[in-house]
Amino acid sequence: MKLLKITSLLVVFLFTSCGAYFNQPVDVEKATLGEATSATKLLKNLPSPKDKVVVGVYKFRDQTGQYKALETGSTFSTAVTQGASSILIKALEDSKWFIPIERENLGNLLNERNIIRSTRQEYLKNANPNDTQLTPLLYAGVLIEGGIVSYDSNIITGGFGARYFGAGSSTRYRQDRISIYLRLVSTSNGEILKTVYVSKTILSQAIDASLFRYVSFKRLLEVETGFTKNEPVHLAVTEAIEKGVESLVIEGIQDGIWKTTADKETMDKVYAKYSVEETDADAALLYGRTTNKIRKKYGVDFASGVTYIDSDYENPQARHFVRASGKVALSPYFNFSASLQLFGLSNKDKFDDSYGSFDINTEFFLLPKDKLTPYFYGGFGAAGTSYVLKYHMKTQFGFGLEYLFAKNAGVRVFGEQNVTFSDEIDYISAGKLNDNYWRAGIGFVYYFGKK
Structure with missing residues (x-):
C-alpha cells in the first residue's frame, strides 16, 4: 500500500507537470525546413x-x-x-x-566572374569580343x-x-x-x-x-x-x-x-499598430516593468472568503463572506472604494449570526505600474444584523496582492482586520476589549474607463 501511494504521487506529479515531459525525443528525426x-x-x-x-x-x-x-x-x-x-x-x-x-563574399563572386571571362576568351578567340561581356553587377x-x-x-x-x-x-x-x-x-x-x-x-x-x-x-x-x-x-x-x-x-x-502601393486606410492601421508598439517600448523598463499606468480610472471587484470572530467566546468558527465593491482612481497610487458585504460570525455552540456591512476605504498601490503589486487599504464602515436595531460601527485595514492577468482584468488575494467599537456583537459584554473579526479572501477585479 505504501509503494502504491508513492507511485500514485509520482503519476499525479507527471500528469500535472509541463507537457514537454511527454514529448521527449525517442527516435532520430529527419531534416526539416527551419x-x-x-x-x-x-x-x-x-x-x-x-x-x-x-x-x-x-x-x-x-x-x-x-x-x-x-x-x-x-x-x-x-x-x-x-x-x-x-x-x-x-x-x-x-x-x-x-x-x-x-x-559579404564579394571576392569569391569577382574571382568567379574573372574565371568565366577568361574561359570564354580561350574558347572564343575568333569571335566578336562583345560576346564575351558579362552582365554588369547590380550596385x-x-x-x-x-x-x-x-x-x-x-x-x-x-x-x-x-x-x-x-x-x-x-x-x-x-x-x-x-x-x-x-x-x-x-x-x-x-x-x-x-x-x-x-x-x-x-x-x-x-x-x-x-x-x-x-x-x-x-x-x-x-x-x-x-x-x-x-x-x-x-x-x-x-x-x-x-x-x-x-x-x-x-x-x-x-x-x-x-x-508603398497600399492605400491610406491600410497604412493608417499599420501606423496605428506600430505607434502602440513604440509607445510601449518608450515606457518599457527591465524585467517586464513599465513607466505607464496600466490600471484604468474606474473598477469593480467581487470577492469571497472566510471570516473569523475574536470575541468573548472561545472556539471561533470560519463563516463565509461575499463582497461587491466599486472604486475610482484618485491618482496612480490611491483609489477610493465603497463596498457592500454579507458575512457571518460564529463561535462553536455559543453564537452564530449573519451580518451585512457598508465599507468605505482608501487603497494604496505600492507598484501601480506593474501587473503584480502589493496594496494596502483602510477605512471606516458600519455593519448590522437582520435586526434593524442591532448594528455596530467599525474601522478596517488590510493588505493584499493584485495581479492583472489580462489588459483590464485581474485577481486579488487579501487579509483584513476589522476593529469594532462594540463589545456586544456576540450578544454579551465581558472583559475590557471590544469584539473584533478578521477575514481572508480572493477576488476578481475589472478596470474600465481612461487610464
Whole structure:
C-alpha cells in the first residue's frame, strides 16, 4: 500500500507537470525546413512596395565577443551565432521590399566572374569580343550595417522547491537577453537614413522531482525525473533581426525614404499598430516593468472568503463572506472604494449570526505600474444584523496582492482586520476589549474607463 501511494504521487506529479515531459525525443528525426518565429508572419505581411530596393549587407556579425558560459570548465563556443548576416539577408528577402545582393563574399563572386571571362576568351578567340561581356553587377542603393551588440546572461534567475520526508520537486528558470542594432546607410552620400534597436529575451526552464525513501526494512526506493527546456539562441536572434527589418520598412515609409502601393486606410492601421508598439517600448523598463499606468480610472471587484470572530467566546468558527465593491482612481497610487458585504460570525455552540456591512476605504498601490503589486487599504464602515436595531460601527485595514492577468482584468488575494467599537456583537459584554473579526479572501477585479 505504501509503494502504491508513492507511485500514485509520482503519476499525479507527471500528469500535472509541463507537457514537454511527454514529448521527449525517442527516435532520430529527419531534416526539416527551419522554424518560423512570431515575427516572420508580420514581416511577410508587410504592405507591398512601389519599387523594390537593392540592398547590400557587407557584414552583420556578433560584436559582443562573448563565449558560451558553462557551469564546469570553459569553452571556445560563442554565445550567439556567427551567421547573423545570412539571417539578415533571409529576412530582407522575406519582406519582399528588398533585392539583396552579394557583398559579404564579394571576392569569391569577382574571382568567379574573372574565371568565366577568361574561359570564354580561350574558347572564343575568333569571335566578336562583345560576346564575351558579362552582365554588369547590380550596385546597392542602400547598405544595412549593424550587428548583435550585447548578450546579457542571467538577467533574471529563480526557482521554487519543496521536500518532505525524502519526496519533493523543484523548478528553476533563467532569462538571458540579446540586443541588435540595424542602420540604413545611403550609398549616394553616406547619410545614415534610419537606425532601429531591438532586444529579445531567451528563457531557460528546468523541472525535476525525486523520491528517496525506505518502503520497508532494507528496501530503499529512489526515483528521479525531470526535464530542461531552453529557448534556442538562433531563433531569438532570428526573431530580433526580423523585427528590426519590419521596423526599418515601416519607419522608412513614414519618413518618405520609400513608398508603398497600399492605400491610406491600410497604412493608417499599420501606423496605428506600430505607434502602440513604440509607445510601449518608450515606457518599457527591465524585467517586464513599465513607466505607464496600466490600471484604468474606474473598477469593480467581487470577492469571497472566510471570516473569523475574536470575541468573548472561545472556539471561533470560519463563516463565509461575499463582497461587491466599486472604486475610482484618485491618482496612480490611491483609489477610493465603497463596498457592500454579507458575512457571518460564529463561535462553536455559543453564537452564530449573519451580518451585512457598508465599507468605505482608501487603497494604496505600492507598484501601480506593474501587473503584480502589493496594496494596502483602510477605512471606516458600519455593519448590522437582520435586526434593524442591532448594528455596530467599525474601522478596517488590510493588505493584499493584485495581479492583472489580462489588459483590464485581474485577481486579488487579501487579509483584513476589522476593529469594532462594540463589545456586544456576540450578544454579551465581558472583559475590557471590544469584539473584533478578521477575514481572508480572493477576488476578481475589472478596470474600465481612461487610464
